[in-house]
């Protein structure tokens with residue numbers, strides 16, 4: 001399998017992009033210990049089967065993802081550090097193939113046998129349900145990134161910021177780029193225990209209308225066509241939150257862009273982003 005992976009230049013490029021973004025997440029201070037996870041739908045890059053599937057361990061999924069049956073994903077490993085992923089992506093992430101009608105997955109890793117501590121992220125239910133939604137609606141996003149962006153986590157701790165409307169007024173109001181690149185605004189999921197099917201379900205509802213979703217008191221999930229686009233969306237949203245806090249720390253209430261300025265941005269740039 002190693003040889004086949006090495007020969008697949010496009011897949012190698014995606015893996016290197018994941019490693020690059022993992023380094024950014026660490027440098028941003030968003031990736032303490034094993035915080036955050038990344039998955040990429042790589043199915044379009046794999047012709048035939050990577051290897052004889054019966055050699056690799058398979059695991060049951062907490063719920064079925066029939067639309068993903070027989071599809072391949074590159075997924076970060078649970079408990080793995082972004083800073084390690086940046087240096088050694090294949091030691092800290094793995095390739096999985098969803099099998100058995102979407103009810104289980106096989107791990108295609110360097111280890112053919114069952115290695116107990118080498119499993120996909122604990123947020124796999126959320127990642128796979130998002131990929132399934134993308135498959136069902138036929139859109140072109142391939143990447144899902146979850147990270148603990150400090151500014152966004154802090155924002156959701158504010159007792160005054162508990163609704164999507166308030167969050168989006170802050171995000172759009174603090175910086176023109178947010179309206180230009182995140183015209184759908186961000187979704188908001190009230191706190192639910194991480195790693196659960198329940199948080200996956202609530203997150204999925206928000207992806208009907210948004211590409212970036214805040215998890216209250218925890219972090220952010222975003223989808224995009226490329227690893228870099230997805231990172232950029234989180235970066236832009238996070239910058240708005242940072243500006244909001246900077247103004248408050250400097251002792252004044254941020255003025256925010258006016259409705260007229262926001263409408264003008266929407267009119268000027270919406271057609272460009274379609």
Ligand code: 13P
Pocket residue numbers: 034035036037076077078079080120121122123146194195
């Ligand atoms: P994993 O190490 O299982 O990916 O978990 C990190 C995380 O951020 C959970 O929300």
Ligand code: ZN
Pocket residue numbers: 035036146147148194218219
């Ligand atoms: Zn997390």
